[in-house]
Amino acid sequence: MPKVRNTKQRQIILRVLKGTNTHPTADWLYQKVKDKIPNISLGTVYRNLGVLKEQELIQELRHAGSQSRYDGNPQPHYHFFCLDCGRVEDVILPYSEQMDQDFQSQMPEYAVFGHKTEFYGCCPGCKKRKQEEE
Amino acid sequence: MPKVRNTKQRQIILRVLKGTNTHPTADWLYQKVKDKIPNISLGTVYRNLGVLKEQELIQELRHAGSQSRYDGNPQPHYHFFCLDCGRVEDVILPYSEQMDQDFQSQMPEYAVFGHKTEFYGCCPGCKKRKQEEE
DNA sequence: GTACATGCAAATTATTTGCAACAGG
DNA sequence: CCTGTTGCAAATAATTTGCATGTAC
Numbered sequence: 001m002p003k004v005r006n007t008k009q010r011q012i013i014l015r016v017l018k019g020t021n022t023h024p025t026a027d028w029l030y031q032k033v034k035d036k037i038p039n040i041s042l043g044t045v046y047r048n049l050g051v052l053k054e055q056e057l058i059q060e061l062r063h064a065g066s067q068s069r070y071d072g073n074p075q076p077h078y079h080f081f082c083l084d085c086g087r088v089e090d091v092i093l094p095y096s097e098q099m100d101q102d103f104q105s106q107m108p109e110y111a112v113f114g115h116k117t118e119f120y121g122c123c124p125g126c127k128k129r130k131q132e133e134e
Numbered sequence: 135m136p137k138v139r140n141t142k143q144r145q146i147i148l149r150v151l152k153g154t155n156t157h158p159t160a161d162w163l164y165q166k167v168k169d170k171i172p173n174i175s176l177g178t179v180y181r182n183l184g185v186l187k188e189q190e191l192i193q194e195l196r197h198a199g200s201q202s203r204y205d206g207n208p209q210p211h212y213h214f215f216c217l218d219c220g221r222v223e224d225v226i227l228p229y230s231e232q233m234d235q236d237f238q239s240q241m242p243e244y245a246v247f248g249h250k251t252e253f254y255g256c257c258p259g260c261k262k263r264k265q266e267e268e
Numbered sequence: 269g270t271a272c273a274t275g276c277a278a279a280t281t282a283t284t285t286g287c288a289a290c291a292g293g
Numbered sequence: 294c295c296t297g298t299t300g301c302a303a304a305t306a307a308t309t310t311g312c313a314t315g316t317a318c
Contacts, residue, residue: 141272141274172273177274181273181274199277
C-alpha cells in the first residue's frame with residue numbers, strides 16, 4: 001500500500017465534502033473546490049475521492065441512472081433517494097447488525113462484511129408539490 | 135405512455151435474463167442473445183432493458199466500480215456482492231416490510247415506496263481460495 | 269398504414285489515465 | 294531528493310441517441 005501525502009487539494013476536497021450533507025457528485029465538488037483552488041482539475045478530484053475512499057474516510061454511493069455521489073461520513077448508515085428530484089438524504093434509522101446476523105445464519109458459507117440499504121420514494125418537497133398539482 | 139410492442143428481440147432478451155441467476159450485465163446479455171439473433175445490436179439490448187425495467191418486468195442493480203447488472207426477478211429481494219470476484223447472488227432473506235414501516239415512523243413527511251439492500255463480503259469460493267493461500 | 273422498434277454508427281456522459289512538471293515529508 | 298501528486302489533455306468505458314429502414318398490430 002503506497003504512502004499517502006497530505007496535499008492541499010485533498011484536504012480541501014475532504015473539508016468541502018464533510019461540510020455538506022447533499023451527498024454531492026464529483027462534478028459538484030469540483031465546482032466548489034475551484035473557489036478555493038481555481039486551477040484544480042476534475043481528474044484530481046476523482047483521484048482524491050478514490051484515495052479517500054480507499055482510506056475509508058468517505059464512501060461512494062451509486063444509484064441507477066446517475067453519476068456516483070459521495071458521502072463524507074464513512075460510518076455505515078442508510079440513505080433515502082428521492083425518485084422525483086434525485087435528492088439523497090441520510091436516514092434516521094440505526095444500522096441493523098441484526099440483518100448481518102440473519103444473513104450469516106441463512107448463508108453460513110459466506111463471509112459478510114456488512115450491507116448497504118437505500119430507501120426510495122418521494123421527499124417532503126416533492127410530495128407537497130405533487131399534492132398541489134392535483 | 136407509448137404502446138409497447140412484443141418484438142422478437144425483447145422476448146428473447148427477457149427469456150435469456152429470466153433464464154439465468156448470474157445477474158448479468160448488458161454486454162453479457164448482448165453476447166448471449168446474439169446466438170439467437172446474430173445481427174442484434176447492443177443499442178437494442180440497452181433500449182429493451184430500459185423498456186422492461188419501465189414495465190417492471192426486471193430490475194437494474196448498480197454497484198460502485200462496475201457496470202449495471204440486471205435481474206429477471208422484479209420482486210423486491212436482497213442481493214449479495216462478492217468484493218473479490220464481483221459475483222452477485224440472491225439472498226435468502228425475506229424482504230423486510232418492517233424496515234419500511236420503521237422508516238415511515240421516523241420520517242413521516244416522506245413517502246417511502248421501498249428499499250434496496252445489498253450485502254457485501256466474500257462468497258464461498260473466494261473465501262475458500264483465500265484460506266488456502268494463507 | 270401507422271407508429272413503435274431495429275441496426276448501425278456516431279455522440280454523449282462519467283470516469284480514468286499518461287505524462288511532464290510540481291511539491292510534501 | 295525521492296516519490297506521490299498535480300494539471301492538462303487525451304483515452305476509455307458504459308450507455309444513449311439520430312436516422313433511415315423494418316415490422317408488429
